[in-house]
Amino acid sequence: MLLEQTDKPFSDGRYIFEPKIDGHRLILSRRGGVTKLYTRHGNDVTAKYPELITAGPDIILDGELAVMDPDTGVPDFELTMSRFHGRKLPIVYVVFDILLYEGVDLRSLPLMERKAVLDRAVSDNGTISKTVYADGRGEDLWDAIVARNMEGIVAKRKDSVYATGKRSDNWLKVVNYTYADVFIGGWRKEKFGWLAYVPATNGRLRPAGAIELGVPPTHKQAFYGVAKSLITGEDRDYVYLEPRIKASVKFRNWTKSGNLRSPVFVDFILNGQISA
Incomplete structure (x- = not known):
C-alpha cells in the first residue's frame, strides 16, 4: 500500500x-x-x-x-x-x-x-x-x-x-523538508536534471546535486528561454551556464558529501523574491 x-x-x-x-x-x-x-x-x-x-x-x-x-x-x-x-x-x-x-x-x-x-x-x-x-x-x-x-x-x-x-x-x-536557495549552473542532456550550486566556504559556488522533481512545464520553458544566453560550454553529458538563475528548493536533508538529497523545485527567485 x-x-x-x-x-x-x-x-x-x-x-x-x-x-x-x-x-x-x-x-x-x-x-x-x-x-x-x-x-x-x-x-x-x-x-x-x-x-x-x-x-x-x-x-x-x-x-x-x-x-x-x-x-x-x-x-x-x-x-x-x-x-x-x-x-x-x-x-x-x-x-x-x-x-x-x-x-x-x-x-x-x-x-x-x-x-x-x-x-x-x-x-x-x-x-x-x-x-x-x-x-x-x-x-x-x-x-x-x-x-x-x-x-x-x-x-x-x-x-x-x-x-x-x-x-x-x-x-x-x-x-519534514529543508529549504534552500540554489543557483542553476547547467542541465543534463539525457535524463532531466538542472545542476544545482550553493555557496562554498571560500565564497565561490560548489555543485550540490541535480534538481529532477517538481518543475512545471511552464517553468521549464521559461528557464530554457533565458538559459540559452548564459551557456558557457558543454561536454558529452551536460550543458553549463553562468550561474545567474536562482531557485528555491525543498529537500530531505544534506548528504554527508554536501549534496541536496532529493531536491524538489519550489520556484524561481527574482530580485530576491519568489516569483509568482
Whole structure:
C-alpha cells in the first residue's frame, strides 16, 4: 500500500499518526518455515538481512528497514543504503502493518484490527520493533518529529483496509523538508536534471546535486528561454551556464558529501523574491 502526500500536519480523531522512518520499505513473508524479504518493488533481498530470518508461524509483515545514527538514535538513510550494499551495520525493522497471520489474510480488516493482531503476533526485540503512533494528535507528533530532525509523519485512517500496490489518501505522508536557495549552473542532456550550486566556504559556488522533481512545464520553458544566453560550454553529458538563475528548493536533508538529497523545485527567485 502506497501513500499520497499532503503539505501540512493535521489532527483528526479518524486517524492515527506514525513517525515516517527514513529507510527503505521491506515486506517480510514467512510461509512453511521459509522467510523471504522483498523491497517495495518486489526485489528479493533475503540474503542481505539474515538477522530477520527466524522461526515462527506463517506471517506477512510490512515495515521500514533502517540503520540508526549511533549519535542521534534516529534513522539514517545513508547508513541504511550502506548496509543495503553490504556494509555490516546493525539494522532495525520497524513494522507498521500485518497482512497475513497463521494462514488468515488480514488485508480486508480495518487498520486498527490489524494493529491488534500485530500486537499479539510480534514482540519487540533488538532487531524488530513495532512502530509507535499517536491517536488523532498529528500536530503533536509532528512537533516532536521536527524537534528530532526526523523525516516526517504518516497519517492513516483507522478504518482503512490494506489496498495492495495502490496509492490512497487513506494513508498520507507529511515530509519534514529543508529549504534552500540554489543557483542553476547547467542541465543534463539525457535524463532531466538542472545542476544545482550553493555557496562554498571560500565564497565561490560548489555543485550540490541535480534538481529532477517538481518543475512545471511552464517553468521549464521559461528557464530554457533565458538559459540559452548564459551557456558557457558543454561536454558529452551536460550543458553549463553562468550561474545567474536562482531557485528555491525543498529537500530531505544534506548528504554527508554536501549534496541536496532529493531536491524538489519550489520556484524561481527574482530580485530576491519568489516569483509568482
